[in-house]
Amino acid sequence: MTVNARYDKSNLFFESVVGWFFSPAQNLFSNSTKAISDVFDHYLFLVDTSRVNDRLLLEVDRLSRENNKLLERKKFLERSKKLVEYFDKDGSPFVVAEVIGYDATQWSKMIFINRGTDHKVEKKLTVMTDAGIVGHVIHSSPKSSKVLLITDSRSAIDSLFQKSRESGVTVGTGEKTCQMKFVPILAEVSVGDKVISSGLGGVFPKGLMVGTVLDVVKQNQELFQEITIVPSADLSHLEEVVVILPSKEEK
């Protein structure tokens, strides 16, 4: 056979017959051995597997939690970085705060933030995101503060249109939008116009984004237009905000 292999000769007839004769038995033995081996490996020798499995499941749980925590931390840092970069350009001092709760009643639009007098957060300070004004601080304790959102029906911001410089007062409606009041009927206002704070009133500094015009209704017999404004900041998904602290000159 060796000679045949070396010189590339075809198999002998005897070889083929023997191979054909023994192959079923070989297969049978081989499969049986494998099956027995499997029984030992995957059944009898699995005394510790359950414990290992439990340990691994715990490990997977721990790693998932850790991964989730790190992802959240990463997202938090990304958002904070965005806020800090935005407000750093402005130069005025600020403090980043996290939203920790909402109003305990149905009717007020208010949030709690985790910064208070310990962090120099006081009443009447402006609260913002990089998109625009969120509201102002109405009460501060050492570790937390209450922020009245601009959509609350008691909120009012003296504002003006960025393009036309027409002025008015942006008031909350208790819904998701605000209304701009006292804009003369002849003023040119169109949907999509940007509204900024005018700086009057003493709470909100001039030039901060308030919102965008969503709808304008002009009725001939009225003196003023009915203007609906969507706040620039997404007030329904607030996570981090910035409290603008008074600068040294303001103090």
Next chain:
Amino acid sequence: MTYLILGFVLFFLFSVQTTLLGMFSLSGVTPDLILIVAVYCGIHSKKNGGIWLAVLVGFFQDCLSGGLLGVNSLSKGLAGLFFCALKDKIFVEGPIPISFFIFFTSLVDGLIYLLAMTSILGGQAKGGFFFSSVILFGIYNAVVAPFLFYIFDKGRKWINLRLSSQAFDTI
């Protein structure tokens, strides 16, 4: 011990009210767990204890809200007073009576807040929006209340079994 457990339950409910409940808002409306607690206290307390408890939870709610201090104390106190005074004359057992009375109380609570907001706080409330919100608020509370009542009942019975007899009914 009774007061400690009560304090813990209130602490838990206030925490839920100011954090998690926002996730279950329907058109910006969330149920008022504190109102349900005030009504429950009014119905299940002995003598006039429920009124003071309702005023107290209302006061805490005022402290955790951006509104005028006292509005919730007043509305919850009135709810406590109403149910304390009438608890022997009305039957508040089973889901339908509970839902009915909670719906009714929610409307009163919303109207008190509307009056306070427009008259004292000088708020700019849109009537239509507010009334539709009050109705939805009432319905939402009416749906949630039977579950909370059931949990409170079970909790009260469980505590009474383990602590001195009728510990919770002494308030």
